[in-house]
Amino acid sequence: MKKTYSEENYLKAIYHLGKAKHKVSPKAIADALENNPASVIDMLKKLQEKELITYDKTKGAFLSHTGEIAALDIIRKHRLWEVFLVDKLNYGWDEVHDIAEQLEHIHDDQLAKKLDDFLGNPAFDPHGDPIPGSNGKMPVYANILLSDIAVNQVCKVGSVRDTSPAFLKYLKQLDLGLGAKIKVLEKQEFDNSMVITINGGQQKTVSNKMTDHILVIQE
Amino acid sequence: MKKTYSEENYLKAIYHLGKAKHKVSPKAIADALENNPASVIDMLKKLQEKELITYDKTKGAFLSHTGEIAALDIIRKHRLWEVFLVDKLNYGWDEVHDIAEQLEHIHDDQLAKKLDDFLGNPAFDPHGDPIPGSNGKMPVYANILLSDIAVNQVCKVGSVRDTSPAFLKYLKQLDLGLGAKIKVLEKQEFDNSMVITINGGQQKTVSNKMTDHILVIQE
């Protein structure tokens, strides 16, 4: 059963929202896709008819088994293309999201595998997110939010939970790349902002909005 | 001015038909795109409003300057992606057309140049067709049809004028690849079929339909 460009984007959004443990409501999907809740309802009906999701007013949307396989396949292709763009074409990691967003929809039975092999079967994309395997399973790595790290603890950046250019640009400005070592010096109770050092550099203050979007591995 | 997937396909088809010196009629375009003449007329109106083409009932469609630049840009991307698929991902030259047909529509300002550099600035795609430059100009090479080669002349395959899987499969079967040396032994006046040898191998008889789709360089 072939899926349209649009259907694939919905499946991907539902997967990501579901994983973030949000209730996958029409509003949430509309926000993620930057469109209208009315449009979302229409599409949820279509996806349900195709048995790619189940949708219940109170519980929200859930991917069916077939739906999850399809979502992971798209995410796999997205992340493989990101690796290609950064490793082979020398794009910056903050530039590749929109292009991968287009490339992920290229359909061909052999493409993902051939690309995967060409890239040396990478485990992570340039943002540190794990690349689902050809078996349709997402590998799991224990990551916790930077905002949950206690004062005086040290950790390193494992991945980021946002791909907006504004966010990535800010990361670059802070020199906060993948693997950067972070020490938490202070935590403000009022707004949860943090004072940290990055790779032993100057002290920087970062907001809770920031630290909620960075996943780290504890030392 | 951004173009839709569909508009790009029409521009490409109009370019190719125009180059083949056919009258670029709605019927011809409909045949090339495997759709309906009525649909073509609708689109020709849209393209004319956007000043990408001119269309005249008796003379047919012609690309405007902007239209030709756009067409060559798509063809450039198509052919670069074909090189990528064959050289880097180890696809066969007969397998890449449909994938490149999708990849050519990826939009990004830097992509074609970065891909071009990564591939080592190739001059030809895997079918032997020249790759337009970033200046929007198509390089010209003197090629003539195999059907125009005289008896006892020798030539080599420069490129092919058909990308259908059936045609490419037949070429493979004949071991008739790019650069293959062809000697014309006989020419049948009745149906223009030819008896040839390929790379000094066995004698083969090929139809005029075949020899009209193979461009060769004379020795």
Next chain:
DNA sequence: AAATAAAATTAGTCATAACTAATAATTATG
């Protein structure tokens, strides 16, 4: 619990790009 706010839903519209069927214009052929 009533009032208010937010979210979900329905109904109707629009743009894109295809289609079919009917008609007009052209080109070919007897």
Next chain:
DNA sequence: CATAATTATTAGTTATGACTAATTTTATTT
């Protein structure tokens, strides 16, 4: 040259996937 065949064109329809506006349902406050 008249008729047949082929093309071009118009009109009307369909599917996809978005939209707005109005309404209903659910949540949150006071």
